[in-house]
Amino acid sequence: MSEAAGSIRAGIVVTGTEVLTGRIADRNGPWLSERLAELGVDVAHILVVGDRPGDLEAALRFMAAEGMDLIVTSGGLGPTADDLTAEVVARFAGRELVLDEEMEGKIAAILRGFARRFSFDEEAMRTANRKQAMVPEGAIALDPVGTAPGLVVPAGDRVVAVLPGPPRELRPMWSAALGTAPLRALLDRATPLHRCTLRMFGIPESEIAKSLREIEAEGVPLPEVEITTCLRRGEIEIDVSYRDEAAATAAAVRSGLAERHERHLFSLDGETIDSQVAALLAGRRLGLAESCSGGLLAARLTDVPGASAYLAGGVVAYSNGAKADLLGVDPGLIEAHGAVSPEVAAAMAVGALERFGADVAVSITGIAGPEGGSEEKPVGYVCFEARLADGTRIARQPVIPGGREDVRERSALVGMHLLRILLSGAEAPL
Amino acid sequence: MSEAAGSIRAGIVVTGTEVLTGRIADRNGPWLSERLAELGVDVAHILVVGDRPGDLEAALRFMAAEGMDLIVTSGGLGPTADDLTAEVVARFAGRELVLDEEMEGKIAAILRGFARRFSFDEEAMRTANRKQAMVPEGAIALDPVGTAPGLVVPAGDRVVAVLPGPPRELRPMWSAALGTAPLRALLDRATPLHRCTLRMFGIPESEIAKSLREIEAEGVPLPEVEITTCLRRGEIEIDVSYRDEAAATAAAVRSGLAERHERHLFSLDGETIDSQVAALLAGRRLGLAESCSGGLLAARLTDVPGASAYLAGGVVAYSNGAKADLLGVDPGLIEAHGAVSPEVAAAMAVGALERFGADVAVSITGIAGPEGGSEEKPVGYVCFEARLADGTRIARQPVIPGGREDVRERSALVGMHLLRILLSGAEAPL
Structure with a gap:
């Protein structure tokens, strides 16, 4: 798809040795990718790295070199020694880590609840968790959903959003991140992307490729839209993504495919069998x-x-x-x-x-x-x-x-x- | 766990807009990561990119810059125009794409079967499939499991293994790739990592953490091995990974857990329920x-x-x-x-x-x-x-x-x- 002028490119960095080694499946990368696409942001890369600072730094440098306007990280915000994201992102953004006393108070209040409920050692927890209140200077700290705060960190002409690993913490915090001034300013420049999905059954992918060539030969400007064809559990799923200005092209693709494959097409609106x-x-x-x-x-x-x-x-x-x-x-x-x-x-x-x-x-x-x-x-x-x-x-x-x-x-x-x-x-x- | 000196580093590049956008979950990255770990290879990055040649090229360059000895790609080997992996990898490796006539014959034979059975346009299929028989000069083509051949491509002092996207094609083809001379030579330099798996049912993860603390307190040097505990579809799976020199420690961990959790342990050797x-x-x-x-x-x-x-x-x-x-x-x-x-x-x-x-x-x-x-x-x-x-x-x-x-x-x-x-x-x- 030709990129709309001024479209925003984003990269997602998922940290965690347990994800890298395949022990647990990454649910944050795909989820963030879908949310960003809805906002009209063009996601170019999802990169999974382990809990090693060098590999995380390399990931951030790669995203910057590839011209990502927005980098979203997940994970590595916990209290233990292998949770290094805030520190590495601060260095990447050229900002000092400073203690955010207000945030320290908020985290302490959350931990007091835990400590009382489970009779853990409150002092040991507080020491471990002071680390979580260290914030890159000039960054915006996002209130914890669990115990870890998130961050929105301006880094030159790009923005890094730093989110926790557990999906049930990351998802609500993503909404909070969207409300911050740096992200709002960035996303104002994006134009929303629409998507429609067609589903077919009983036909090989090559037939779709052939039809798309015919549709293009009839004068429909296919490069204006992004078409992905995917064999999915025995059915063919055809996604057509487009921005407002290409709505007519998307409609022509849909109707061109629908005419040619009436018998195999069972869903024009993405509804599943x-x-x-x-x-x-x-x-x-x-x-x-x-x-x-x-x-x-x-x-x-x-x-x-x-x-x-x-x-x-x-x-x-x-x-x-x-x-x-x-x-x-x-x-x-x-x-x-x-x-x-x-x-x-x-x-x-x-x-x-x-x-x-x-x-x-x-x-x-x-x-x-x-x-x-x-x-x-x-x-x-x-x-x-x-x-x-x-x-x-x-x-x-x-x-x-x-x-x-x-x-x-x-x-x-x-x-x-x-x-x-x-x-x-x-x-x-x- | 400390890395063995001279260990082999690998990166995995998963291609496919449908994976990048979160439409389908990536099953290849985690699977390849586990296989590589078993072979003693240190996986540093899993990178998901869409079907855009520029992004795939950037991914390969990143893996090279980060010193990966082995790059494994999945996807982008199909017959449609957005399947670009072979072409991009050839350019990355500085090799021309040439028609492999023997491979063309093999693919044609597979497709003839399909075309006859479903009476689809054989000519359209053949045109599409000629693309799949284009192989970087000097690379080793791997026989198709579906219709797409895989590739093992030497690229300077590293190796790129190019595998198809569907897991049922990728998995058997990975075995074939391991048999090729360039991969054998590379993997000979890695020291294998052993893994044993215990499975338990009806017990919370926190009990395992407690037992591990006890075992360590008894003098078993846990840092010599890597232990991951994972709640997986209702059972607890405990993996103990170790290199040869830590075999005794791994055995002590196993027997320590087995003694403590006899009623809940149903598998000491990884056998599934x-x-x-x-x-x-x-x-x-x-x-x-x-x-x-x-x-x-x-x-x-x-x-x-x-x-x-x-x-x-x-x-x-x-x-x-x-x-x-x-x-x-x-x-x-x-x-x-x-x-x-x-x-x-x-x-x-x-x-x-x-x-x-x-x-x-x-x-x-x-x-x-x-x-x-x-x-x-x-x-x-x-x-x-x-x-x-x-x-x-x-x-x-x-x-x-x-x-x-x-x-x-x-x-x-x-x-x-x-x-x-x-x-x-x-x-x-x-």
Whole structure:
């Protein structure tokens, strides 16, 4: 995307050895990135470093060299010796650390509460925490959400916002940081970025690339917007980000893709398949019959609060005996066609309708692997049926690529899409 | 932990606007960081950049300036125009991009399969894929796991390993990269870091901190090893990392923790609860009866290949009707005690034993929220029973903290641990 003139560039520095080593997942980088994008700030880098001052300094210098107007750091504000962010940022900004007595008082008041509640040694805590009241001269200290204050530090013609590591402290403090004069002045120069998301199912990414080339050839100035195409758990997610002046281009991209991929496009407004299926199921009664997906479709459907209003239940019929006893599948049918067959999938769906007194049912039976495949029915061969009580049905038997986990997860996803297609009367793309 | 002299420094560059903007979580950075640590490599930085060549170039230059011996990139190897990693890395390494005809043939063969199966435009795919066969001169191309080849590119006195973005492609390709001469030569200079993992269930982290202080007070030199304690999906995972010379200290830490926490420790060798339960279930026949966990216990058990040998199946009895019809729970019992009650959990377990002809069963019924809680039975109140056909049983009714997702996931986890305790005859910690 060509950058709007005067757009603000930001970099995020996440500190913490436990994040760097992969022990805990970084939730601050992505969260800050989304918040900054909404404000029209162009985030260029998220950099994770451990608790070593040299590496943090290198990170700040890199962000400055790359022309970041705003640097946001998370973590390293605690009372222990490896919490070094304030000190390193002060040096980076060329400012002395000075004791902020008002802040010291605020922290002491918070700690008194802790010490009393848990009968810790108050004096030891206060010594450890004086460090947290040391603030770079001329910086703005942000009141603690936990025990650590944050900082907004002007550094030449850029600003460094220093936030604590725990997400439940960082998030409210980010709002406080946005209210400070240095950040307000900076963000006034940014123009908000809009984003719309399209979702498709059953189509490879290369088809989208081809359509975008066609749309561009028709004269739509694609470089005005940023388009990201992402294969996400079996669906394609297409994000179009744009500033006000490119709204018409974004609309042309959306409609160009929608025209070309009507059968595969299921969401023009970012709504997920889970939420669409939940809406379509309102007032209905659903029964499930799963084999290879092993309960993943039930788990996915019940992930949505309020699923009990339409989900009667499901049977995970892993053994042939369970298919017969709990779903009434004729053992002769299994013997004739195999447990993984369109015939058995149909019988499982009928069984789920009956046993749960449901008006819609989905069945899944397949070979998840790694064992059990044959030439005729390879690993990944999965038989589906979605069926209404009146006999309307849609059945599919794809061979799903990938390993056991892929086959199982994708099976649940295909089940969701068959429900959507059956209940919405959409044309099936598979 | 003190760094070994001559240790190898590595940086990881994760590319992808969808990761930078927070649309998808980065799973590659943490995974690569863990793998590198195991090899004794010191990871200093993980840097996330979008799909802009300038930002990726800046990232590579930063890693070089910071003295990284190894740079690993993930992503940006796809067929679309925003996939630029190979080109940028070639420029960084001062190498021309040349067409690798053998690789082109391999990719074409993979794509022919796709194109035929889904009748997509083969020519569009081929054009897109020629780009993927462009390899920096003198680099080693790694065979595609999906459709994108990886690269190992010597760049002066450092090495850049270029891997695809999807984790299921990146992980196997990392193994292939490790087999190449440039990476082997580099890693020969690193001294391996060993790691052992202990797992506990049903104990707070603060107890571990206290035990570690005691162990140190007894004279075990803890600073020789690196100990990380991490609450991970409801279990405590304690990692002890050490180089050869600290093996005795690591052993003393392990045995000190094992002595103190025998009832809560279920794994001394890193083995997961999933694999332990799978082993305990060999030769048995398991039936499940789930309500609030909505199939998550079934999904977790069937995630293990070969689960069909012992899992007969499960019922997701979300409605009261399903509890009665599919598990034979007396509707009067539900009326008298409520669907979430120890009595109904017991009846569900008995029903699962009978309906599946099983010799062991687990039942779960609880209030996942956000609605449906009361003063007597708050959100998070979950009733469990694990039961053998001979009537031996273990029942628990914890109140699980957290939101809907936490309650559901933790319910499946408690189900796993009750199975372990029942089948192994261990003492129950709950």
